[in-house]
Amino acid sequence: MNQEIRERTKWFMDARFGMFIHWGLYSIPACGEWVMSEKEMTVEEYRTYFEQFDPVDYDPKKWVRLAKEAGMKYVVLTAKHHDGFCLFDSKLTDYKSTNTKAGRDLVREFVDACREEDLKVGLYFSIIDWKHPDFPKYGDRQHPMRNNEAYKEEKIDFDRYLDYMHGQVKELVTNYGKLDLLWFDFSYDDMTGEKWKATELIKMVRHYQPDVIIDNRLEGAGDNHGSIATDNPLIYSGDFASPEQIIPPKGVCDINGEPIPWELCATMNNHWGYCNFDHQYKTPEMLVRKLVECVSKGGNMILNVGPDAKGNIPKESVEILKEVGNWMDKNKESIYGCGISDLEKPDWGRYTEKDGVIYAHVYETPLGALPLYGISPEKLDRITYLADGSEVKRGEAWNTALYTDVAFVSFGDDPVFTYPLPDEKDTVLKIQLKN
Numbered sequence: 332m333n334q335e336i337r338e339r340t341k342w343f344m345d346a347r348f349g350m351f352i353h354w355g356l357y358s359i360p361a362c363g364e365w366v367m368s369e370k371e372m373t374v375e376e377y378r379t380y381f382e383q384f385d386p387v388d389y390d391p392k393k394w395v396r397l398a399k400e401a402g403m404k405y406v407v408l409t410a411k412h413h414d415g416f417c418l419f420d421s422k423l424t425d426y427k428s429t430n431t432k433a434g435r436d437l438v439r440e441f442v443d444a445c446r447e448e449d450l451k452v453g454l455y456f457s458i459i460d461w462k463h464p465d466f467p468k469y470g471d472r473q474h475p476m477r478n479n480e481a482y483k484e485e486k487i488d489f490d491r492y493l494d495y496m497h498g499q500v501k502e503l504v505t506n507y508g509k510l511d512l513l514w515f516d517f518s519y520d521d522m523t524g525e526k527w528k529a530t531e532l533i534k535m536v537r538h539y540q541p542d543v544i545i546d547n548r549l550e551g552a553g554d555n556h557g558s559i560a561t562d563n564p565l566i567y568s569g570d571f572a573s574p575e576q577i578i579p580p581k582g583v584c585d586i587n588g589e590p591i592p593w594e595l596c597a598t599m600n601n602h603w604g605y606c607n608f609d610h611q612y613k614t615p616e617m618l619v620r621k622l623v624e625c626v627s628k629g630g631n632m633i634l635n636v637g638p639d640a641k642g643n644i645p646k647e648s649v650e651i652l653k654e655v656g657n658w659m660d661k662n663k664e665s666i667y668g669c670g671i672s673d674l675e676k677p678d679w680g681r682y683t684e685k686d687g688v689i690y691a692h693v694y695e696t697p698l699g700a701l702p703l704y705g706i707s708p709e710k711l712d713r714i715t716y717l718a719d720g721s722e723v724k725r726g727e728a729w730n731t732a733l734y735t736d737v738a739f740v741s742f743g744d745d746p747v748f749t750y751p752l753p754d755e756k757d758t759v760l761k762i763q764l765k766n
Contacts (some may be wrong), residue, residue, distance in 0.1 A: 332591050336570050339544050340592045342451065342511070343571065345668045346404035347626050348659070349453070351596060351635040352394060353409050353603040356380040356416045358640040364604030367414050367461055371475045374462050377414065385432035389642030391444035397644065399448050401652040402659025402666070407453035407514050407633065408441050410503055412604075413473070415462030419506075423498050426462060442507045453512030454503055458496055458527055458549070465492035472520060493528050500532060504539040513540070514573075517548045524550050529567035537566075544570040546594075560585045571631075578621065582628030582671070590671060594631040597621070599648050605637040612647050615654035616756040622655075622666065623692045623757060627681040629671045661718035662759045665690035674705035680757070690717065691760040693752060700726030700739035700746040703762065708738045710764050717759040 357364045359380045367377050391408075398406050411417045417427040419438035428437045438454065445452035460466050461475055467489070468474045469482035476482045504510060513536065518524070529549045536543065547569030550557035559568040560583070571592035572583045583593035599618075600609045613621075618634065625632045636648045659666065665683050672684035679701065680694040691703060703711070714723045726739030726746035740760065743750035752758045 332585065332589065333564075336592070339542055340570050343405075343544055343594075343631065344592055344670070346451065347631050347666050347669070348401075348403050348622055349405040349407060349451075349594075349631065349633040350394075350398040350401070350403045351407050351455070351603075351633045352638065353412070353455075353635055354638045354642075355409060355412050355418065355604070356384055356414060357412070358605040358638060359383055361605050361607040361640070363602040363606050363609075364409075364412055364414075364637075365473075366604075368473050368475050371478065373475070377462075377475075381416065381426065381431060383432075384428070384640070386437075386638075386640065386642035389433065389437065389440075391437075391441040392447070394441075394636075394638070394644060395444040395448045395450060397649060397652055399450060401634075401656040402663055403450070403634075404667070405451035405453055405512060405633075406441075406445055407455050407512060408438065409455040409457075410438050411456055411460075411499065413457045413459050413461055413516075415460040417499070419503065421499050421502055423495055423502070438503075439507065442510075446508075451511035453514055454507075454510060455514040455516060456500060456503060457516050459517070459522070460492070460496065463492050463495060465489055465495075497528065497532055497535065501535060501539070504536050504543070510540055510543050513543050513545045515546060515548050518551055524565070524567065530565070533567045546571060546573045548573060560591060562586065578624055578630075579628065582630055590629040592631075593629070594633055595621070595625050596633050596635065598635045598637075599651060603635055603637055605639045605645070607639070610647065612651060615651050615658070618651065618655055619658050619756045620692075620694060623681055623683065626666055626669050626683050627671065627676070627692075658754070658756055662757070664761070665692065665717055665759045677702075677704045687764065689762040689764070691762060693758045693760065696749065696752050697742070698749055700728060700731055700741050702731075702734065703738045703740060706738045706762065706764070707736050711738045711762070712765045713763045714740060715761045716753065717761045718754065723760055 353364050357366050360366045410419050415426055420429045420436040421427050442452050465487045468476040471477050527549055547557050547559045549567040557568055558564045559572055571594055573594055575596050578595055583591055585591050600612045602609050622632045636644045638644050669683040669685040672682035672689055674682045680692040683690045716723055724741045726741035728746040731739050
């Protein structure tokens with residue numbers, strides 16, 4: 332990883348935890364953000380949602396405060412998704428929030444709310460557009476009109492589309508002050524790299540926003556990391572990899588085996604956009620542990636919410652995030668600025684590490700004393716519960732005598748007995764070693 336990317340991504344690697352917000356016209360049909368494609372809707376059929384869009388409860392300050400309460404350090408909003416609808420006041424289209432009943436620039440309010448709460452601000456922008464007349468339709472893998480014979484012989488001017496797309500990105504990077512993160516989505520098949528005039532696009536972005544960090548999806552999508560992992564990444568290879576709904580088994584490394592910045596993007600239920608029948612929510616326990624897993628592998632987690640048509644984040648998401656926030660409030664030291672430990676993953680959980688301090692994330696109640704794999708008794712200086720700073724009792728006893736190379740701790744008075752974990756989601760032990 333070159334020094335320039337290292338400098339740009341320092342805040343990102345320290346932050347570790349962010350909020351994704353997928354929100355737009357698709358919140359009205361309420362079955363996910365791909366509804367236009369999945370139901371093969373024409374632009375005219377989909378326009379009914381544009382005419383209905385009236386988010387009377389939209390208050391980005393509430394969204395951002397929730398993110399902060401959950402322990403998140405940055406927030407990314409879908410300024411424009413694949414359907415082409417803009418939450419910002421683009422001068423290049425009438426298909427925007429200012430022309431709906433909302434009547435205002437919703438991105439501007441979001442950006443201001445993030446800055447007010449001192450959270451890093453990010454914008455998502457789809458480089459594909461199902462509304463634009465010059466975007467490929469018939470035969471395209473995802474376009475709503477992919478099977479419509481009426482478009483089979485259609486002549487389009489793709490360069491005109493690219494001018495439009497680049498123009499909208501320029502609006503985002505010039506009209507909203509300093510942006511911390513720009514999240515492009517997405518490339519596929521032969522629609523990748525220079526098909527988007529990606530070099531030209533990123534040169535323009537860097538001209539106006541030299542410090543903004545950018546994902547790798549101009550070149551690839553999801554687990555296709557592209558040339559970001561090589562010794563000679565392209566200008567549009569991005570600053571971080573963006574695996575979707577999967578945590579890479581060994582994190583993400585370059586071809587030399589060195590870790591590079593990456594971010595898991597994940598949903599709280601099974602959809603990105605609001606879906607009123609999807610109640611398959613991940614538990615707070617699972618989300619805490621997945622965040623820890625990402626950090627232990629050198630990565631971030633950006634967790635999605637899909638507000639409803641009125642602009643409210645679903646109550647299930649709110650409740651889960653508040654519970655995650657309670658854990659983060661006590662244990663954030665083991666997340667922010669932390670990364671891969673030199674110690675191997677223990678059977679009972681995971682290790683994260685920062686500045687020589689090891690954090691043991693204990694998920695599984697031990698049978699008697701807990702072995703701190705990789706740490707010898709003579710190396711152990713001090714061990715405390717991170718949540719409250721209290722001392723953790725040593726666990727060496729008659730039945731650990733054979734294992735002199737491993738330090739043990741106990742969650743109760745007698746190290747031979749079994750005690751419940753103080754926090755069943757993840758009990759974090761702060762381990763300080765002797766120099």
